[in-house]
Amino acid sequence: MNAMELLPAYLVCDTLLVIAVVLHLAIYLYYANKFTHWKKKGVPNPKPLPFLGNCLMPPSSEAGHQCLFIEDMYNSIPGAPCVGFYVFGRPAIVIKDPDLIRHVLVKDFNVFLNRNVAPSKEDTLGTQNLFALKGASWKYLRMKLSPSFTSGRIKKMFPLVAKCTAQLSDYLQEHLGQKQTIEVKETTAKYATDVISTCAFGIESNSLKDPKAEFREFGRHVFHFTRYRTLEIMSLFFMPAVVKILNTSFFTKEATVFLRKVFWDVINHREKNNISRDDFLELLIQLKNKGCVDAEDGEKPTTKSDVDSTLFEFNGDNLVAQPALFFTAGFETNATTLSFTLYELSLQPDLQKRLRAEIRDIMKSTKGAPTYEDVFSMLYLNMVVSETLRKYPPLPLLDRVCLQEYQLPGTDVVLEKNTPVFISLLGLHRDPNHFPEPDRYDPERFSEDNKRHLKPCTYLPFGEGPHNCIGGRFGLMVVKTCLVHILAEFEVKPSKDTEIPLKMNTRSIVLSTLNGIHLEFVRSKVQAA
Numbered sequence: 001m002n003a004m005e006l007l008p009a010y011l012v013c014d015t016l017l018v019i020a021v022v023l024h025l026a027i028y029l030y031y032a033n034k035f036t037h038w039k040k041k042g043v044p045n046p047k048p049l050p051f052l053g054n055c056l057m058p059p060s061s062e063a064g065h066q067c068l069f070i071e072d073m074y075n076s077i078p079g080a081p082c083v084g085f086y087v088f089g090r091p092a093i094v095i096k097d098p099d100l101i102r103h104v105l106v107k108d109f110n111v112f113l114n115r116n117v118a119p120s121k122e123d124t125l126g127t128q129n130l131f132a133l134k135g136a137s138w139k140y141l142r143m144k145l146s147p148s149f150t151s152g153r154i155k156k157m158f159p160l161v162a163k164c165t166a167q168l169s170d171y172l173q174e175h176l177g178q179k180q181t182i183e184v185k186e187t188t189a190k191y192a193t194d195v196i197s198t199c200a201f202g203i204e205s206n207s208l209k210d211p212k213a214e215f216r217e218f219g220r221h222v223f224h225f226t227r228y229r230t231l232e233i234m235s236l237f238f239m240p241a242v243v244k245i246l247n248t249s250f251f252t253k254e255a256t257v258f259l260r261k262v263f264w265d266v267i268n269h270r271e272k273n274n275i276s277r278d279d280f281l282e283l284l285i286q287l288k289n290k291g292c293v294d295a296e297d298g299e300k301p302t303t304k305s306d307v308d309s310t311l312f313e314f315n316g317d318n319l320v321a322q323p324a325l326f327f328t329a330g331f332e333t334n335a336t337t338l339s340f341t342l343y344e345l346s347l348q349p350d351l352q353k354r355l356r357a358e359i360r361d362i363m364k365s366t367k368g369a370p371t372y373e374d375v376f377s378m379l380y381l382n383m384v385v386s387e388t389l390r391k392y393p394p395l396p397l398l399d400r401v402c403l404q405e406y407q408l409p410g411t412d413v414v415l416e417k418n419t420p421v422f423i424s425l426l427g428l429h430r431d432p433n434h435f436p437e438p439d440r441y442d443p444e445r446f447s448e449d450n451k452r453h454l455k456p457c458t459y460l461p462f463g464e465g466p467h468n469c470i471g472g473r474f475g476l477m478v479v480k481t482c483l484v485h486i487l488a489e490f491e492v493k494p495s496k497d498t499e500i501p502l503k504m505n506t507r508s509i510v511l512s513t514l515n516g517i518h519l520e521f522v523r524s525k526v527q528a529a
């Protein structure tokens, strides 16, 4: 007979009850104390939920995003320069004031050198890429990769992009009758997949032609937000402690095996057959073999002393991680920008007409084959794309972590070391103080005259400062070239299947719709003009 059997049942129950109450109270007090962090610092914060803090609160509006609760935090306290919040018990902050944002992203960059995002160490492709790498290693890698993204080198990839755009035109011509509805997000995702896989991996992925193309399957998987995937992505961005428990990776084991194989097959084939091609992969081969990208006209050649293998070695998964990121960072953002632009233009035929007039002119003057320079010379196209990136920033938040105690300039607020710092691009871009009537899609905001009046650090679709998007120019080339060709051939109109307003996918960390974007394509007369 053991001791429990000797005790009367009621005493056992009472003891368990007391333990439960004490435990509950202890946890409650622990969190209640944690949740005074921002109050003590004089930083306003929305009321946290017990235990959860603010991170799993339901979105405040129908358009709100579970994953993008950073926008909710931005809007929670109007007029405040910054808003504190809690991810479970961990204090984090959203910086709203554009001058403070400038300090975080640019002026005091060394204090905010790292992103908060941190995949599991086992996810080598996830940790060794330019987005996630930290400290001096990131600085070194960024310096080494930057020459791959100069306008000169991007321009050399224009023919690859133009080829994919021609394939998209053929696809649309073949698949559409005189009038037909298509889901533009999937179609542009296939196009963008083909572009990035040819430029980053040197491989023609054929997503437009082959519904089961491996690269498209991979891309679909990365951005398919099941409940579990949402939790994984949220933990990557907001909850490093959970990453350890769940062993969260950005690239799954299967994706890693696939990307490794494609990468090394192409590299070995090229090296064996002495093949060279104007793409990112070629530049990575140079980094692998020489530790630097060959200098072009006017560039300073790299010397041996510039190569520091203690900071980052260009071998193994360290190499594969870069095109893997270019692919993931590139195809979804491009497809998002393209599909939202087509959606907005379908709703405003006048804007579409004006853009088509510009396209008609460029098509006439270039005999239907606009060059890289032509595409970048189109003023109204630039205004349209800029407005899409305002209303729909594909990556809607920026994240950094504070590496040392830091006083926010002009305030008494001192951030503790390791505080996660967020900037909500959706919050800024849809803030009526910066963009009046923010829900109105109006490219005029970006006319030569008007854009001069934009307040610095209120419009940041590509981020800002040394960590900004390295592939922005490449992305713009892809988006603009595609729009020129699609709109030269087709008019886009809302169809009976078009959702107005669009329902957003509340689980996604990147901006995306729940049900896709269905538009009617009608053959346009520009082609014949």
Ligand code: HEM
Pocket (backbone or CB within 6 Å): 130, 131, 142, 325, 326, 327, 329, 330, 331, 333, 334, 337, 389, 393, 394, 395, 398, 399, 460, 461, 462, 463, 464, 465, 466, 467, 468, 469, 470, 471, 472, 474, 475, 476, 479
């Ligand atoms: C419309 C297209 C795109 C948009 C809107 C976009 C947006 C962004 C944003 C907001 C960031 C974070 C910047 C920051 O934290 O300050 C970023 C980072 C990055 N993007 Fe893009 N991106 C686009 C296309 C691309 C493409 C095509 C590539 C690659 C070919 C790319 C590669 C990267 C990389 C490597 C980083 C991390 C840079 C670093 O931390 O050093 N992006 N992008």
